[in-house]
Amino acid sequence: MKKVDLLPFQDYDHIIISESGGKDSMACLFYLLDLGIEPQKIEMWHQSVDGGHDDLIEFMDWPVTESYIEAVGQHFGINTSFQWREGGIYNELMRKDSLTGDVYYCDNGKLVKLPTRNGKRSTRHKWPAMSPDLRVRWCSPYVKIDVFRRVLNNHPRFKDKKVLVVTGERREESPNRAKYFETEIHACNSKKRLVHAWRPVIDWSEQRIWDEYEKRRFLPHPAYLLGWNRTSCFGCIFSTADLWAMMREIAPERFNKLVEKEKELNHTIDTNRLTLEQKANLGAIERLPKDRRLSKWVKLALSRNFRKDDLIMENWELPAGALLGANGGPV
Numbered sequence: 001m002k003k004v005d006l007l008p009f010q011d012y013d014h015i016i017i018s019e020s021g022g023k024d025s026m027a028c029l030f031y032l033l034d035l036g037i038e039p040q041k042i043e044m045w046h047q048s049v050d051g052g053h054d055d056l057i058e059f060m061d062w063p064v065t066e067s068y069i070e071a072v073g074q075h076f077g078i079n080t081s082f083q084w085r086e087g088g089i090y091n092e093l094m095r096k097d098s099l100t101g102d103v104y105y106c107d108n109g110k111l112v113k114l115p116t117r118n119g120k121r122s123t124r125h126k127w128p129a130m131s132p133d134l135r136v137r138w139c140s141p142y143v144k145i146d147v148f149r150r151v152l153n154n155h156p157r158f159k160d161k162k163v164l165v166v167t168g169e170r171r172e173e174s175p176n177r178a179k180y181f182e183t184e185i186h187a188c189n190s191k192k193r194l195v196h197a198w199r200p201v202i203d204w205s206e207q208r209i210w211d212e213y214e215k216r217r218f219l220p221h222p223a224y225l226l227g228w229n230r231t232s233c234f235g236c237i238f239s240t241a242d243l244w245a246m247m248r249e250i251a252p253e254r255f256n257k258l259v260e261k262e263k264e265l266n267h268t269i270d271t272n273r274l275t276l277e278q279k280a281n282l283g284a285i286e287r288l289p290k291d292r293r294l295s296k297w298v299k300l301a302l303s304r305n306f307r308k309d310d311l312i313m314e315n316w317e318l319p320a321g322a323l324l325g326a327n328g329g330p331v
């Protein structure tokens with residue numbers, strides 16, 4: 001993609017933050033508001049990796065994520081919008097002699113379907129590879145990147161508009177991300193709409209991100225409170241042995257779902273062919289809080305009903321997952 005000079009913010013019709021609920025995209029939101037951009041101009045888009053509405057299949061994601069993002073939106077008076085591929089990662093993993101799932105989004109409470117018409121019928125039955133190469137690490141494009149682009153390209157609200165897409169990658173996270181531009185022409189830019197991409201926290205340190213939370217006494221996604229250093233999928237393919245052990249400890253049923261799927265497919269998530277059980281056996285659960293905060297944060301992380309009143313903490317504390325580096329997440 002080509003580097004670009006951004007327009008003055010007031011010249012964009014829409015500013016979309018691609019919001020995972022994790023610390024880096026949250027820092028983008030804090031920063032945009034600090035710059036004085038009106039909340040009405042900002043919207044947060046989240047791609048639900050387990051599908052949504054009638055086709056939600058609890059498989060890979062933290063149950064709390066969507067309601068946490070919704071609560072953040074309500075707190076700041078910012079619109080939130082969810083998009084997904086039918087049946088999410090589960091359906092794509094189990095796809096047999098068929099096309100990939102349709103894409104859905106909600107518009108003013110109305111569900112809109114973007115049917116899959118192109119592509120080849122094929123069978124997946126293999127986990128995404130633990131690789132930076134998105135041709136084999138299929139989860140990121142199939143349930144996130146392509147879903148976002150299809151909705152932006154097809155949503156009538158963005159036709160002939162100027163759009164700024166904000167994402168939270170940081171150079172500190174990986175050698176791959178260190179090479180990213182701060183601003184560029186977005187892949188959705190076309191004759192029908194101008195779309196720029198901006199990574200406002202690209203050179204921020206992790207400490208600076210947590211300082212922004214502390215300043216607001218803002219409760220981070222419960223995953224961090226439990227000791228996860230990233231908020232990505234709960235069962236992210238890049239999870240370290242410690243994270244698998246921690247998942248098994250706090251959500252054995254969810255962990256076992258993935259274990260059973262590995263057995264059924266006769267294919268391990270781990271590229272070195274360790275089963276999830278073998279990998280979890282190599283990990284430690286030391287990072288999980290040891291006092292009564294554990295059951296409180298587990299309950300919150302596994303619920304689908306996060307309330308906006310819980311966003312501001314009385315006594316803010318650095319979460320157990322802070323400042324541990326970027327291990328265990330996409331590269």
Ligand code: SF4
Pocket residue numbers: 049060128139140143144232233235236237238330
């Ligand atoms: S968070 Fe992990 S499992 Fe989820 S889409 Fe990204 S790389 Fe795949």
